[in-house]
Amino acid sequence: MLKKEYDFIVVGGGSAGCVLVARLTENAHFNVLLIEAGSDDKNVAAVHVPAGAVAMVPTRYKNWAFNTTEQKQLNNRRGYQPRGKVLGGSSAINAMIYTRGHQQDYDDWKDLGWGWEEVLPYFIKSENNLAIKGELHGNQGPLFVSNSRSNHPIANAFIKAGELLGHKVNQDFNGTEQEGIGRYQVTQINGRRCSAAKAYLTPEVRQRGNLTILTDSRVTKLLLDNKQCTGVEVISNHQLLTVMASKEVILSAGAFISPQILLLSGIGDKQDIVPFGIEHHHQLAGVGENLEDHLDFITSYKANTHKIFGLSVKGIGFFTKEIIKYLFKRKGILTSNFAETGAFFKTDPNLSRPDVQLHFVVAVVEDHARKIRSSLIHGFSNHTCVLRPKSKGTVKLASNDPMTDPVIDPNFLSDEADIQTMLKGVRLSNEIMQQNPLKQYTNASLDNEYHLSDEELIEKIRAKADTIYHPVGTCKMGMDDMTVVDTKLCVHGIHGLRVVDASVFPNLMGGIPMHPR
Ligand SMILES: Cc1cc2nc3c(=O)[nH]c(=O)nc-3n(C[C@H](O)[C@H](O)[C@H](O)COP(=O)(O)OP(=O)(O)OC[C@H]3O[C@@H](n4cnc5c(N)ncnc54)[C@H](O)[C@@H]3O)c2cc1C
Structure with missing residues (x-):
């Protein structure tokens, strides 16, 4: 039963929220309430079977499926921003790649007390x-x-192709050296996804008497008494x-939603709040500013085999065998995280x-796998992203209605330096894709961009690129005027x-943001 008061209320049971409630409830004196807008993850096969991500990322199933504003530098296209809406949050729908940022990225935060020595x-x-x-x-x-456990031969061919070009094979991207080409490790156990909920909300943790988990319930506002936060308003069961x-x-x-909740509660810049008829409580100009995200450009290929993701009559036999393999051995392509190798x-x-x-993906996933026709093709793709973009965007209110999506503007490629880095990265990616180990699996290039001039390739990037799902920075940590939280x-x-x-990361790191805490 829900109590009127808890010691701690944690809003959102995603990558961060799950860790926090597990740690807080180790102290039997603390009563903790976790409120999650999505459902429990128990018995949600799409979450637990790694390849099930394909049912969630392109759809609204367990996914907030936000859209961005029109992106000026991307030919005014609207981007797509999937985010997990289930216990585990985005770690329940993500690609499970386990790479931390570069050591120097954390040392950039050393003055804040979050240097490599502190986070390791x-x-x-x-x-x-x-x-x-x-x-x-x-x-x-x-x-x-x-x-x-998938260990797809075409993903391995990607490594061989890179090796032929003289790139160093890296056996451990989280080892002493990040540079190189190799296999990604994945957050999985026995061929099943290990989301933050699976890892931290174990049966033992869930049974703790001092933890209450309220799912399918959405926090709409913070309760403030002058400069003290005293609780939350939450819609649960239509109440x-x-x-x-x-x-x-x-x-x-x-x-996206942490800054939205602050703004809905009157915390942020006055100009972002008052026009929506919300009382302004506390001036903090940085709320919803400083959005950084990894922009991704995809080059796709049709394979000359049907033993890879794609839907066809020929592929039915292969996938039937793979399903049986998964059911009995927890192995095979259903354990794939799609981006099996990279650089x-x-x-x-x-x-x-x-x-x-680079993320080498054993599928064609144009437009986040939302283009059904391209997802039918048996093929593979190489993704290039700029690790430390200089472009910065915002997350602001669209309305005072908490059920309305926030206005998300990543402002991709607004800094010219990001275009130039992306261009060089795509050239590196294309060189690899043309090597024999991959050519032997290639039926056709679906993009044919090898012979494009720089100007033509930039046009293609503007016409196709979109997020690879790592938004950060909208409640930036630090001590200057544009920061929202202190170092604690x-x-x-x-x-x-x-x-x-x-949202508290001061900036994006050169890696993937699920694991830096
Ligand atoms: C498709 C995809 C692929 C990715 N691939 C990788 C990868 O391979 N490796 C990696 O490290 N990272 C990956 N990421 C990024 C990584 O998953 C995220 O950076 C990380 O999960 C963010 O954690 P978080 O705690 O900030 O937010 P989230 O994990 O998104 O958690 C937020 C939680 O809050 C809940 N919530 C939101 N609003 C409310 C509200 N009003 N009331 C109550 N609850 C609310 C949400 O439903 C959600 O459960 C990927 C992300 C996506 C979407």
């Missing part, structure tokens, strides 16, 4: 790596990390309820760390309120 013990504590041991890895944490927090409310609703490259050898990442993640000037999700 937490990586190690959380990780249970079933394949790699060593001083940079953990083998006893709750988050299981494995080698992919508007208020629940009080005696110690803290902790926002972990993700990089971290420097577009300029003088750089101190890689500035582009407390909201500046408001007592009893923290933000703990990807």
Whole structure:
């Protein structure tokens, strides 16, 4: 039964929220309420079977499926922003790749107390790596990390192709050196997804008497008494309820909704709040600013085999066998995280760390797999993203109605430097795709961009690129005027309120943002 008051209320049961409630409830004196807008993840096959992501990412199933504003530098196209809406949050629908940022990325945050030396013990504590041991890895944490059980031959051909060009094969992207080409490790156990909910909301944690989990319930507003956050308003079962927090409310609703909740509650820049008829409580100009995201450009190929993702009559026999293999052995293509291999490259050898990442995907996933016709093709694709974009966007209110999506403007490619880095990255990607180990599997290039001039390729990037799903920074941590939380993640000037999700990152790191805490 829901109580009127808890010590802590955690808003959003995603990558950050699940970790936090598991840790807080270790202390039997704390009563904790976790509120999640989506459903429980129990018995949701699409979450647990790795290839099930294909049922969620392009659809509204367990997914907020946001759209962005028209992107000026992307030919005024609207982008797509999937986000998990289920316990586990985006870790329940993501590609399960386990790569941290580059060590230097954390050292950029050293003055904030979040340098490499400070964060490494937490990586190690959380990780249970079933394949790699060593001083940079953990083998006893709750988050299981494995080698992919799919091990698709065409994904391996990608590595061979890179090796032919002289790229160093990297056996461990989370080891001492990030640069190189290799296989991604995945957050999986026994061929099943290990989301933050699976890792941290274990049956033992769920049974704790001091933890209440309220799913299918949406926080609409924070309750404020002058400069103290005292609780939340939540819509649950079609009823508007208020629940009080005696110690803290902790926002972990993700990089789009955490700033939206702050703005709906009157915390942010006056100009972003008052025009919507909302009372302005607390001036914080940085709320919803500083949005950074990884832009992704895809080059796709039709394969000369049907033993890869795609839908055809010929493929039915192959997939039937793979389903049986999965049911009995938890192996095969259903364990694939799609982006099985990849690379971290420097577009300029003088750089101190890689500035582009490649994801080699054993499927054609044009427009986030929303283009059914291209998803039918048996094929593969190579994705290029700029790791430290200079372009910055915003998340703001569209209305005072909390059920309305926020206005998301990543402002992709607004900085010319990002276009140039992307261009160089795509050239590196194309070189690999033309090597014999991959050519032997290629029926046709679906993009034919090898012979394009720089100007033509930039046009193609503007016509096709979109997110690879790593928005951060909208409640930035730090001490300057545009920051929202301090180094302990407390909201500046408001007592009893923290933000703990990807919105607090000061900037994007050269890796994937599920694992940096
Ligand atoms: C398709 C996709 C692929 C990705 N691939 C990878 C990958 O391979 N590797 C990797 O490391 N990262 C990947 N990411 C990124 C990674 O998953 C995210 O960066 C990370 O999960 C963000 O964690 P978070 O805690 O900030 O937010 P989330 O995990 O998104 O959690 C936010 C939670 O809050 C809930 N919520 C929102 N609003 C409310 C509200 N008003 N009331 C109550 N609850 C609310 C949401 O439903 C959600 O459960 C991917 C992301 C996506 C979408």
